[in-house]
Amino acid sequence: MELAYEKRATALLVIDPYNDFISEGGKVWERLKPVAEANGCVPNMVQVLDAARNAGLRIFYAPHRRYRPGDYETWKYVAPVQKAAWSRKTFEYGTWGGEFRSEFTPRPGEIVAQEHWCSSGFANTDLDLQLKRHGIQQFIVIGLIAHTCVEATVRFAAELGYDVTVVKDATASYSEREMHAALEVNLPNYARAISTASEVVASIASL
Amino acid sequence: MELAYEKRATALLVIDPYNDFISEGGKVWERLKPVAEANGCVPNMVQVLDAARNAGLRIFYAPHRRYRPGDYETWKYVAPVQKAAWSRKTFEYGTWGGEFRSEFTPRPGEIVAQEHWCSSGFANTDLDLQLKRHGIQQFIVIGLIAHTCVEATVRFAAELGYDVTVVKDATASYSEREMHAALEVNLPNYARAISTASEVVASIASL
Amino acid sequence: MELAYEKRATALLVIDPYNDFISEGGKVWERLKPVAEANGCVPNMVQVLDAARNAGLRIFYAPHRRYRPGDYETWKYVAPVQKAAWSRKTFEYGTWGGEFRSEFTPRPGEIVAQEHWCSSGFANTDLDLQLKRHGIQQFIVIGLIAHTCVEATVRFAAELGYDVTVVKDATASYSEREMHAALEVNLPNYARAISTASEVVASIASL
Amino acid sequence: MELAYEKRATALLVIDPYNDFISEGGKVWERLKPVAEANGCVPNMVQVLDAARNAGLRIFYAPHRRYRPGDYETWKYVAPVQKAAWSRKTFEYGTWGGEFRSEFTPRPGEIVAQEHWCSSGFANTDLDLQLKRHGIQQFIVIGLIAHTCVEATVRFAAELGYDVTVVKDATASYSEREMHAALEVNLPNYARAISTASEVVASIASL
Numbered sequence: 001m002e003l004a005y006e007k008r009a010t011a012l013l014v015i016d017p018y019n020d021f022i023s024e025g026g027k028v029w030e031r032l033k034p035v036a037e038a039n040g041c042v043p044n045m046v047q048v049l050d051a052a053r054n055a056g057l058r059i060f061y062a063p064h065r066r067y068r069p070g071d072y073e074t075w076k077y078v079a080p081v082q083k084a085a086w087s088r089k090t091f092e093y094g095t096w097g098g099e100f101r102s103e104f105t106p107r108p109g110e111i112v113a114q115e116h117w118c119s120s121g122f123a124n125t126d127l128d129l130q131l132k133r134h135g136i137q138q139f140i141v142i143g144l145i146a147h148t149c150v151e152a153t154v155r156f157a158a159e160l161g162y163d164v165t166v167v168k169d170a171t172a173s174y175s176e177r178e179m180h181a182a183l184e185v186n187l188p189n190y191a192r193a194i195s196t197a198s199e200v201v202a203s204i205a206s207l
Numbered sequence: 208m209e210l211a212y213e214k215r216a217t218a219l220l221v222i223d224p225y226n227d228f229i230s231e232g233g234k235v236w237e238r239l240k241p242v243a244e245a246n247g248c249v250p251n252m253v254q255v256l257d258a259a260r261n262a263g264l265r266i267f268y269a270p271h272r273r274y275r276p277g278d279y280e281t282w283k284y285v286a287p288v289q290k291a292a293w294s295r296k297t298f299e300y301g302t303w304g305g306e307f308r309s310e311f312t313p314r315p316g317e318i319v320a321q322e323h324w325c326s327s328g329f330a331n332t333d334l335d336l337q338l339k340r341h342g343i344q345q346f347i348v349i350g351l352i353a354h355t356c357v358e359a360t361v362r363f364a365a366e367l368g369y370d371v372t373v374v375k376d377a378t379a380s381y382s383e384r385e386m387h388a389a390l391e392v393n394l395p396n397y398a399r400a401i402s403t404a405s406e407v408v409a410s411i412a413s414l
Numbered sequence: 415m416e417l418a419y420e421k422r423a424t425a426l427l428v429i430d431p432y433n434d435f436i437s438e439g440g441k442v443w444e445r446l447k448p449v450a451e452a453n454g455c456v457p458n459m460v461q462v463l464d465a466a467r468n469a470g471l472r473i474f475y476a477p478h479r480r481y482r483p484g485d486y487e488t489w490k491y492v493a494p495v496q497k498a499a500w501s502r503k504t505f506e507y508g509t510w511g512g513e514f515r516s517e518f519t520p521r522p523g524e525i526v527a528q529e530h531w532c533s534s535g536f537a538n539t540d541l542d543l544q545l546k547r548h549g550i551q552q553f554i555v556i557g558l559i560a561h562t563c564v565e566a567t568v569r570f571a572a573e574l575g576y577d578v579t580v581v582k583d584a585t586a587s588y589s590e591r592e593m594h595a596a597l598e599v600n601l602p603n604y605a606r607a608i609s610t611a612s613e614v615v616a617s618i619a620s621l
Numbered sequence: 622m623e624l625a626y627e628k629r630a631t632a633l634l635v636i637d638p639y640n641d642f643i644s645e646g647g648k649v650w651e652r653l654k655p656v657a658e659a660n661g662c663v664p665n666m667v668q669v670l671d672a673a674r675n676a677g678l679r680i681f682y683a684p685h686r687r688y689r690p691g692d693y694e695t696w697k698y699v700a701p702v703q704k705a706a707w708s709r710k711t712f713e714y715g716t717w718g719g720e721f722r723s724e725f726t727p728r729p730g731e732i733v734a735q736e737h738w739c740s741s742g743f744a745n746t747d748l749d750l751q752l753k754r755h756g757i758q759q760f761i762v763i764g765l766i767a768h769t770c771v772e773a774t775v776r777f778a779a780e781l782g783y784d785v786t787v788v789k790d791a792t793a794s795y796s797e798r799e800m801h802a803a804l805e806v807n808l809p810n811y812a813r814a815i816s817t818a819s820e821v822v823a824s825i826a827s828l
Contacts, residue, residue, distance in 0.1 A: 058488075070522065070523065074472075074523060074525075074548060075547040075548065076344070076370075076547060076548060076549045077344070077345070077368070077369070077370035077399065077547065078547075079365040079396070079397050079398075079399075080395060080396050080397065080398070080399070081365070081396035081397060084396075108484065109484065109488060111488075114528045114529075114538075114539070114540075115528075117366075117540060117543060118365055118366045118397075119362070119365075119366070119396070119397075120362070120363075120366050123363075123366035123367070123543075124366065124528075124539065124540035124542070124543045125528070125538065125539075125540070126528075126531060126538035126539070128538070128781075128782075129531060129537075129538045129780075129781065129782050132753075132758070132781065132782030132783070133489040133490060133491065133492075133782045134488060134489065134490060135490045135758060137283070137284070137753070137756060138284070147392060147393060148396060151393070152362055152366070155326070155327070155359055155362065156327075156330075156363075156366075158286040158288070158325055158326075159324075159325045159326070159327050159330035159331065159359075159750075160330070160749075160750065160753065161284070161749075161750050161753030161754045162284070162753070163283075163284035177392060178392055180388070181387070181388035181392040181393060185354060185384060185385055185388040186354060186358070186388060186393075188287060189286070189287050189288040189291075189326070189355060190286055190287065190288060190325075190326075191287070192284070192286075192287070265695075277729065277730065281679075281730060281732075281755060282754040282755065283754060283755060283756045284754065285754075315691065316691065316695060318695075321735045321736075321745075321746070321747075322735075324747060324750060330750075331735075331746065331747035331749070331750045332735070332745065332746075332747070333735075333738060333745035333746070335574075335575075335745070336573075336574065336575050336738060336744075336745045339546075339551070339574065339575030339576070340575045340696040340697060340698065340699075341695060341696065341697060342551060342697045344546070344549060366543075367542075367543065367546065368542075368543050368546030368547045369546070490758065490784075491758070491759070491782070491783070491784035491813070493779040493810070493811055493812075493813070494809060494810050494811065494812070494813070495779070495810040495811060498810075531780075532779055532780045532811075533776070533779075533780070533810070533811075534776070534777075534780050537777075537780035537781070538780065551697070551698070552698070561806060561807060562810060565807070566776055566780075569740070569741070569773055569776065570741075570744075570777075572700040572702070572739055572740075573738075573739045573740070573741050573744035573745065573773075574744070575698070576698070577697075577698035591806060592806055594802070595801070595802035595806040595807060599768060599798060599799055599802040600768060600772070600802060600807075602701060603700070603701050603702035603705075603740070603769060604700050604701065604702060604739075604740075605701075606698070606700075606701070
């Protein structure tokens with residue numbers, strides 16, 4: 001599989017590396033754990049992040065809205081995925097669950113986009129602007145959850161003109177059913193490549 | 208299932224009712240036919256469209272880019288779903304395959320949005336503007352293909368703030384695998400309801 | 415002048431009511447003071463806000479990016495208006511200048527959109543989403559600065575499908591030259607009405 | 622004035638070169654003629670277009686909606702600039718006024734974006750997508766009208782992350798009042814440079 005990148009135009013995008021998703025004790029971790037542990041999701045995310053930092057790629061983060069009281073009470077319509085976030089208070093602002101897992105703490109010079117309200121890291125945020133202001137045209141995606149925020153962000157990226165690589169063992173979902181829907185049915189239509197962490201690390205290292 | 212709508216704020220959205228998708232002889236029809244014939248896709252689409260017209264709902268169409276020579280040759284990156292459209296010349300401009308199936312010919316006063324280049328009817332088009340200019344906040348979706356343009360358009364709609372109902376037997380895809388990914392795994396997160404044509408027709412009739 | 419509004423679909427939008435703009439001692443106040451004091455900008459802003467709250471209109475705020483170290487150093491291109499914000503550190507995060515003037519402190523249930531990076535309150539933020547999620551189709555604008563953020567936000571609003579009223583004595587700029595460009599040359603093309611605070615207060619009171 | 626461009630990332634954008642604007646007999650020509658003839662608008666537009674073609678820059682066109690019957694009748698709100706276009710039937714589809722002046726006929730390989738409904742060439746169109754798909758990050762603007770479509774497109778471009786040069790004697794408006802508002806008050810905040818045709822031609826020639 002060809003994974004050539006233009007170094008100056010390529011970034012790593014880390015989606016929702018919150019404790020609530022990927023740390024023991026997080027609100028959604030128990031549901032993600034079977035898939036995440038089976039494919040080595042968290043260690044693979046760390047490995048790709050390290051490789052990208054070592055290669056000097058620009059790092060971006062697309063964080064989900066951290067729940068705050070009053071977020072949805074006045075909305076005329078609330079999408080089901082938002083109702084779920086509301087009832088669970090996922091990523092509650094000011095709590096440990098609403099912080100990034102420590103390995104994914106942004107370093108100076110890394111860009112954290114504005115929080116997204118639904119699933120796409122691009123919708124109603126400055127992610128597209130920040131990518132453009134840094135000259136980025138291609139990016140590699142790691143993070144959570146495969147069939148919601150990851151799939152949504154990659155679909156939007158293709159609509160907006162970006163060239164995307166998804167790291168399939170650096171993401172997770174509730175079961176193989178959702179992983180299959182995202183990684184085998186849908187994302188091959190929008191991502192240039194669906195690769196493994198080791199393939200991506202090798203490609204990055206050669207830049 | 209509750210399917211209440213505010214009549215003046217509700218529309219029907221018809222996605223890609225091209226001959227190439229849903230007419231005998233169309234370029235993609237053979238691949239869609241098994242699912243489409245099994246669930247009555249085309250007659251159900253017609254039934255919902257008739258009901259919406261009779262109820263006085265505003266009708267919108269979200270058409271895919273009709274292929275024209277030179278569309279992709281100069282692009283730096285082309286998404287896989289666009290490479291497929293390019294190689295097949297799907298909905299070729301000026302050909303029968305690039306016309307709407309006759310039952311779905313827009314009538315005066317019905318709104319045809321600009322053509323979309325990838326899968327979402329909203330991306331890089333005037334669909335959001337046209338819905339707003341007509342005061343629309345909720346819409347019902349019929350059309351093709353369940354896991355590409357329909358799913359993409361519904362995902363974007365939720366991101367943009369719309370309340371959406373998907374008519375599950377007025378859409379189709381290549382096999383039950385893609386139907387499952389779109390209608391059972393993904394869209395329940397973004398659509399307010401996934402309903403049948405008969406449920407939707409009954410709800411519309413009562414407006 | 416006709417100023418009819420649909421109450422449930424109408425909001426007040428307050429743009430950039432920062433101390434740096436409209437409080438004695440703010441970084442830009444000296445430049446805005448002559449126009450702002452001549453037209454009663456701040457008292458008129460307060461009067462319109464009070465009237466909107468009393469009438470039960472939904473209140474939204476569109477705040478400019480509060481300056482943080484590292485905001486622009488890595489950008490490939492920086493627009494002149496952003497270079498100026500960078501050099502002045504306008505609305506510096508964590509400082510008094512980066513807080514709203516006290517009369518404009520948002521109350522519970524009032525919506526503060528994400529910070530905008532350039533001039534339009536809509537660009538790269540969740541303002542359009544929040545307006546839609548609350549069923550808003552018309553809004554009244556007060557705030558700063560007439561020819562940059564106010565004009566940009568009203569221009570975008572018209573592009574996005576909103577019906578806008580600008581309160582011409584509840585905004586200000588550096589001199590009559592910029593006020594003229596915004597309020598007499600440009601905004602009459604995009605706003606439904608350019609009104610006075612007293613006209614708007616009277617219209618709101620009758621809702 | 623420094624006008625350096627990265628050749629592969631730079632394009633020329635031609636806005637609304639319709640006969641109705643810049644040809645003898647066009648519906649709006651009489652209003653634009655005094656300014657356009659005084660600054661050599663049309664010959665300068667031709668000169669910049671020729672230079673850009675000779676230098677191998679990619680050429681894009683941002684065309685206004687060509688009027689068609691039924692365009693606005695069903696809209697809940699219509700912005701004043703759109704009411705004017707409606708009443709004049711500017712750029713009527715199928716008429717000479719709705720064709721580009723002959724010197725500005727797009728050549729094969731040049732990109733015509735979808736029609737814009739209001740003033741910004743980016744709003745509700747595929748212009749941002751087409752620029753990204755061609756790797757464009759900087760562009761030079763010529764065309765009409767300085768304080769409406771040109772100013773709106775440049776303002777949006779800055780919001781979206783582009784680096785823009787405006788050619789001040791390859792645009793026109795109704796009088797010096799509007800030219801001043803656009804070119805001296807507003808656009809210096811958003812464009813990297815406001816240059817003359819001869820300066821731009823010299824810069825392009827050296828690429």
